[in-house]
Amino acid sequence: MQATLPATTAKVPCTIVTGFLGAGKTTLVRRILEGGHGRRIAVIVNEFGDVGFDGSFLSGCGIAGCPEEAVVELPNGCLCCTVADDFVPALDRLLAIEPAPDHIVIETSGLALPKPLVSAFNWPQIRSRVTVDGVVAVVDGPAVAEGRFADDPAALAAQRAADETLDHDNPLEEVFEDQILCADLIVLNKTDLMTSAEIEAVSAQIASELPRAVKIVPAANGAIDARVLIGLGAAAENDLAARPSHHDDIGEHDHDDFESAIFPVADVDSPEEIARRVAAAGAVDGVLRIKGFLALPDKPMRLVVQAVGSRVGHHFDRAWKPGEERAGRLVVIGLKGFDRDAVAGALAG
Numbered sequence: 006m007q008a009t010l011p012a013t014t015a016k017v018p019c020t021i022v023t024g025f026l027g028a029g030k031t032t033l034v035r036r037i038l039e040g041g042h043g044r045r046i047a048v049i050v051n052e053f054g055d056v057g058f059d060g061s062f063l064s065g066c067g068i069a070g071c072p073e074e075a076v077v078e079l080p081n082g083c084l085c086c087t088v089a090d091d092f093v094p095a096l097d098r099l100l101a102i103e104p105a106p107d108h109i110v111i112e113t114s115g116l117a118l119p120k121p122l123v124s125a126f127n128w129p130q131i132r133s134r135v136t137v138d139g140v141v142a143v144v145d146g147p148a149v150a151e152g153r154f155a156d157d158p159a160a161l162a163a164q165r166a167a168d169e170t171l172d173h174d175n176p177l178e179e180v181f182e183d184q185i186l187c188a189d190l191i192v193l194n195k196t197d198l199m200t201s202a203e204i205e206a207v208s209a210q211i212a213s214e215l216p217r218a219v220k221i222v223p224a225a226n227g228a229i230d231a232r233v234l235i236g237l238g239a240a241a242e243n244d245l246a247a248r249p250s251h252h253d254d255i256g257e258h259d260h261d262d263f264e265s266a267i268f269p270v271a272d273v274d275s276p277e278e279i280a281r282r283v284a285a286a287g288a289v290d291g292v293l294r295i296k297g298f299l300a301l302p303d304k305p306m307r308l309v310v311q312a313v314g315s316r317v318g319h320h321f322d323r324a325w326k327p328g329e330e331r332a333g334r335l336v337v338i339g340l341k342g343f344d345r346d347a348v349a350g351a352l353a354g
């Protein structure tokens with residue numbers, strides 16, 4: 006028989022799932038919803054861009070025990086910047102569900118800095134009712150193995166010291182580092198695409214950057230027993246000093262380094278054809294992430310398309326609902342100023 010988690014405390018515990026664009030956060034949240042832990046879970050999804058992709062992918066997911074109202078989507082914003090307007094009302098809605106959720110999972114945008122959100126748990130309207138059970142950072146293992154977001158910090162420091170006139174700050178790298186520095190548990194995801202030597206090397210590299218002992222758990226498709234992820238009991242909001250951030254001195258932050266745009270896509274003949282076009286769009290300079298839903302002529306099913314860089318995945322997820330607009334739309338997230346014409350051209354074939 007499966008052991009269930011211990012009974013809840015008075016404050017509802019919240020797990021913050023952070024991780025760079027496309028690392029596998031939504032996949033991991035779906036795993037948590039699939040259960041095996043004996044808890045009623047509610048979810049808040051925050052997205053960069055407003056296509057509503059992740060919320061749509063989670064709500065009505067067909068998982069038993071996951072009612073549609075238990076997933077609240079907060080598109081087009083940063084949770085910690087919109088605490089009063091968005092986050093508090095979202096918590097109100099979820100905490101009012103009968104029976105009340107035992108646990109709330111918050112999936113942050115892949116460009117979000119987690120620490121300001123953890124700090125928001127000290128707001129009086131929030132602090133009395135919820136606590137941060139733990140910050141789980143999902144890492145795209147193959148991306149890090151390719152050296153995309155984790156330069157050697159010692160080498161970087163030496164470089165900066167050697168030439169102060171150079172601006173070595175790479176916002177992408179800072180976002181990635183802020184996410185792992187805030188974590189109570191790190192999921193090294195997509196290990197199915199890595200050799201065991203790469204898994205070992207990336208784990209060692211991340212461990213060397215962490216300010217404190219944090220477990221790094223390898224996973225493929227977020228397949229980790231939910232009882233490992235929830236119930237960490239970190240009360241992270243009381244522990245902010247242990248979570249250094251590149252943005253500690255600034256007090257506030259913005260998202261000017263990134264932007265998103267929605268591209269309508271006409272019906273395509275085959276998933277293979279759209280995968281080819283999306284891969285070309287993903288290869289455009291500065292493009293980080295592409296995702297959305299597409300329609301195929303004569304097909305009742307909706308095609309989910311996802312790309313992380315130029316690695317593209319697609320599958321049919323469900324039938325288009327009666328009355329639902331059968332329109333293909335892809336959200337593209339990239340560095341500010343990415344070439345929208347080049348992306349539109351690639352998507353048009």
Ligand SMILES: Nc1nc2c(ncn2[C@@H]2O[C@H](COP(=O)(O)OP(=O)(O)OP(=O)(O)O)[C@@H](O)[C@H]2O)c(=O)[nH]1
Nearest residue numbers: 026027028029030031032115194195225226311318
């Ligand atoms: N091969 C492989 N693919 C994965 C794994 N985990 C997720 N993916 C795929 O990677 C893509 C991104 O996964 P998501 O779960 O949407 O990632 P995310 O972090 O929620 O993405 P954003 O919300 O855009 O930041 C999808 O196509 C997933 O199917 C994994 O462990 N292995």
